Amino acid sequence: MGISLIDSRVTTTSIYWKHSKEQFFYKLEGNNFLQRYDTDHSQALTSRVRYLTRSRYQGSFQWKKDENSSLYFFVTTNDRTLRENSFNKISWNELSMMGDYSFISLKTGIVKTGNDIQWVTNGSTKFQWKNYSVGTRLKRDVIPVHTFISDSLTLETRDLIEISGKWSIKKLSINVWIYNNQYHYSSNLSLGNNNIPTIVSNTWIAGELATKLRDAWIFSVYYGHQESEGFISDGIGNRINIRFLGKNKLFKGKLDLVTSLSVHGWLNREYTSAIHPTEFYPIAWISDSSLKDKWFVNLSIIGQVRSFILKYELHNVAQIMTSFIDFGDSDFTLDLNPFFPPNRRLASLSIEWHFID
Secondary structure: OOOOOEEEEEEEEEEEEEEEEOOEEEEEEEEEEEEEEEEOOOOOOOOOOEEEEEEEEEEEEEEEEEOOEEEEEEEEEEEEEEEOOOEEEEEEEEEEEEEEEOOEEEEEEEEEEOOEEEEEEEEEEEEEEOOEEEEEEEEEEEEEOOOOOOOOOOEEEEEEEEEEEEEEEOOEEEEEEEEEEEEEOOOOOEEOOEEOOOEEEEEEEEEEEEEEEEOOEEEEEEEEEEEEEOOOOOOEEEEEEEEEEEEEEEOOOOEEEEEEEEEEEEEEEOOOEEEOOOOOOEEEOOOOOOOOOEEEEEEEEEEEEOOEEEEEEEEOHHHHHOOOOOOOOOOOOEOOOOOOOOEOOEEEEEEEEOOOO
């Protein structure tokens, strides 16, 4: 038997108990994750077998006043252990509360590890007025840094701000999104031989225009642009997605048929970072030459009769057609990571059947 690049064996266990009485709901749950991880690669950090254990236990209480308002309390304890050359363990606990009322939801609390206490939150709002809707989201998480970082007993902070809007009238709708992500790290951390910036950020602005061509067909155009400082980016500066979506009923309405044909464009690409092939954390990577813009076509056909669903999908149709047609020197492969060969094509057939009765 040959030696594989990665040998990962995962065992998970979960248990929970819940109880309710009138407007009050109680829940206790425990989750445990155990991974045996072995690698055979020249860029692996170690040739030793590594064991990663992750445990999470949570107790929650909910008071549900009515359908539009609830109040929650959470107590959560977490442990993460890595056994390699040495034994590293970090524990962090969270105490939080959350409230839902009408158009607003807000969760806030504190996370504590050792003597370090930090604030966390997760809130969202959604306003609707006539043909307009506006949504906002604010999230702040505090978790340990990647387990294979040199100082994996340090916390990192993740901040997300999201604003979205939609305007629709008759057969036309316009959607816009703005995202901003920020990761804050303690100083003097390193990923392998690469130092980590104290702050990395990513801003994403996107919009979509959709219209009904006929009762059964929808045409949409999506455009997204991102600006990144650091490694939380896939290197695609601009995205374009042009899509035709059809929904039809055949055989006297017994068959629901959904057809999708989409053209995708990845433009202004550059590698500023790449995911390590065995350790799975981002590392700095500068491409030797400029990356070409990529265009590709996807096709999917989904048929459903009651609870039986048949799905046929073709990803990167042009690459599939090269088996039958000579396109000369044209390159339809999709390179996503310099450590791995380019993606070529994928044809998949899936069957899904829900046994309701």
